[in-house]
Amino acid sequence: MKANEQQRYNDSSEQSSLVRLNKYIANAGVCSRRAADKLIEEGRVKVNGKLEKNLGTKVSLSDKVQVDNNLVTSGAKKYVIMNKPKNTICTRNDENNRKTVIDILPDNLKHLYPVGRLDRNTTGVLLLTNDGNLTQNLLHPSKKVKKIYKAKALKRLSQEDLDRLVQGVELEDGVSKFDKIVELNEDKEIRYGIEIHSGKNRVIRRMFEKVGNEVIKLDRVMFHSFDKRGLHKGQWRELKEKELKSLNVYLRTTK
16 A cells, blocks of 8 residues: 555544544433533533533544543443343433432442443443443444344334344434344244344334334343343442453553
């Protein structure tokens, strides 16, 4: 590859790894994107030690981001797996005083952030950590982290519907598709096993709605290589050393 072509490639790769500052803050579990915009406008966010009030600013995984002078990642690294219960919000604080996943944790772990979000009524595997680099790596689209769900549906999907969901359906925020979807014959209920890489908000529910169906119950049974075996709803545990080894590629600081 010629020098100028290599430079263009490097520039393109670097550009594709950038995310908007509000998304970076939201991905870390600090607050929603809209609330992050407000934090930025109020001058409460710094990037690499400098005050940043530009809503269009983009940052990389290796940038140092602070909110109210607190690093998104600070202190000893902690990693927790939780079996998220229903009616629980995946955020640190809720303006409507609803129960959050942080409320479930003991005081010494309340500084952790959820990695991504499950909507209020979705249950299952949730990773929480104060490792901002890991969070950004796991949530970056290029990493294609596997997520497996069980969905109880209002009615049975036709073969045409199944094909559409795998090929891709147009949502308001772009085309989304399942990597796999299979009908489960576990009981008399209509249930599907779904594998997906997308982390878009309520994406599974919205995709079912797009083909004229409805998800009655949704449970995430696997995130990356982690499952909820041994954990009842609302229970949590810290990751074991051997489990952290499966995250080695994501634990490295991105240069």
